[in-house]
Amino acid sequence: MKIPVQSKQPALDGTEKAGLRVALVLAVLLLPRFGQAQDIDPRRWSHLPIGATFTGTGYAYTTGDISLDPVLRIQNGQFDVQTIGVKCIQSFELFQRSARVDVGQTYQFGHWSGLINGVPAATSRAGLADTSVRFAVNLYGAPPLKGKEFAEYRATKANHETIAGIGLALQLPTGQYYSDKLINLGDNRFTFRPQIGAEHSWGKWSAELTFQTWFFTDNDDFFNGNKLQQDPLYTTDTSLIYTFRPGVWVAGSFGYSGGGNTTIDGVSKNDNESSLGYGFSVGLPISHNVGVKLYYIGTHSEAHTGQDSDTFAAALSVMW
Numbered sequence: 001m002k003i004p005v006q007s008k009q010p011a012l013d014g015t016e017k018a019g020l021r022v023a024l025v026l027a028v029l030l031l032p033r034f035g036q037a038q039d040i041d042p043r044r045w046s047h048l049p050i051g052a053t054f055t056g057t058g059y060a061y062t063t064g065d066i067s068l069d070p071v072l073r074i075q076n077g078q079f080d081v082q083t084i085g086v087k088c089i090q091s092f093e094l095f096q097r098s099a100r101v102d103v104g105q106t107y108q109f110g111h112w113s114g115l116i117n118g119v120p121a122a123t124s125r126a127g128l129a130d131t132s133v134r135f136a137v138n139l140y141g142a143p144p145l146k147g148k149e150f151a152e153y154r155a156t157k158a159n160h161e162t163i164a165g166i167g168l169a170l171q172l173p174t175g176q177y178y179s180d181k182l183i184n185l186g187d188n189r190f191t192f193r194p195q196i197g198a199e200h201s202w203g204k205w206s207a208e209l210t211f212q213t214w215f216f217t218d219n220d221d222f223f224n225g226n227k228l229q230q231d232p233l234y235t236t237d238t239s240l241i242y243t244f245r246p247g248v249w250v251a252g253s254f255g256y257s258g259g260g261n262t263t264i265d266g267v268s269k270n271d272n273e274s275s276l277g278y279g280f281s282v283g284l285p286i287s288h289n290v291g292v293k294l295y296y297i298g299t300h301s302e303a304h305t306g307q308d309s310d311t312f313a314a315a316l317s318v319m320w
Contacts, residue, residue: 040279040297042239042251044210045165045199047142047158048100049150054089056317058293064309066114067301077114083107083129083313093144099137105129108185127176129185136167136195154246160202167195169212179221189219189228208239214260226265233260233273247285253297254278274302289319 048054059082066077085106092099106129113122141163145153170193175186197210214233222228237255244250255277262269281295297311 039169039193039212039235040237040239040253040255040277042208042241042253042281043249043283044167045136045138045142045163045197045208047138047154047161047163048089048091048098050091050093050098050144050146052091052146052319054317054319055087056315057084057086058313058315059084060311060313062309062311064299064307066307067304075115075118077112079110079112081108081110085315087317094137096144097137097139098142098144099135102132102134102136104132110183110185112183123183125176125183125185127185128174130175130187130191131172132169133172134167134169136165138163138165140164158201162198162200164198165196167197169193169195180224182223187219188221190217191215204243206241206243208241209236210238211236222264229263231259231261231263231272234258237277247283247291249283251281251283252279253281272303273306275306276300276302291317291319293317 062079062081062083064079066079083106085104087102087104089100089102092101107127108129109124109126111122111124113120115121141161142165143153171187171191173186173188173190175184177184177186177188179188192215193212195210195212197208199206199208212235214235216230216232219228235255235257237253239251239253241249241251256275257277258272258274260273262271277297277299279295279297281293284292284294286292293315295313297313299307299309301307
């Protein structure tokens with residue numbers, strides 16, 4: 001085991017060590033899962049001008065508590081993760097529809113701590129997380145326009161408009177991963193997320209709704225050579241947005257995720273997720289092509305095991 005333990009307690013015997021190894025495996029399984037499903041992102045289906053490129057960078061601080069089954073003898077699980085990210089969005093026309101592709105990469109600094117059988121334990125990680133890629137196309141509304149035509153359309157049609165689209169988000173196994181360590185920044189597996197969503201605007205208000213299903217490939221090199229499998233995870237999220245003027249908006253968001261039971265070497269862990277997510281975000285312009293986004297996202301587990309977390313973040317984006 002690679003988690004450093006500071007203690008003056010007597011050494012554990014073989015049975016206790018084996019039990020703690022199993023407990024830690026279960027604990028770590030929960031760490032990346034709770035919160036990753038709360039992908040609450042308002043304006044995901046917004047109309048973009050064709051040929052535009054958006055680049056941005058951001059910082060997020062996440063802190064939270066982890067709740068596990070008492071029989072695992074792990075208590076007071078806590079974590080703090082700092083994330084620095086970059087993202088690029090390119091809009092384009094596809095089969096006479098407006099489409100976009102997003103690519104994002106983050107670097108993280110994380111610290112995890114808790115009591116294992118009453119003994120303090122802690123570990124830290126720093127490195128690249130998994131790369132994310134998303135492709136989306138609007139099937140209804142949001143015609144492919146650019147320049148003056150786009151500006152004229154938004155000025156006349158934006159007060160009452162419905163947009164519907166589909167997307168596919170991918171998580172690539174590019175993050176830092178060690179098969180002999182329990183806590184990793186990368187998942188060492190692919191994640192596929194087909195999406196369907198819609199946005200309806202009336203006056204200065206707009207509402208969004210998105211459904212996603214998360215499909216996970218197997219991790220054949222899980223801790224100490226074990227095989228990790230995970231059932232699909234189902235999520236839905238909605239946002240209500242008010243636009244004061246172009247570039248200045250506020251949004252409230254809510255989401256739910258369920259499913260995702262894990263299996264290690266064919267043994268089910270009966271750890272289906274049931275969690276809620278909620279958030280608040282603000283968009284502010286700095287100039288015609290530069291904007292700032294500030295947001296908060298909270299998560300709360302409805303199951304007897306899970307994670308409660310708070311994320312505070314700021315992002316800067318440039319259109320060119």
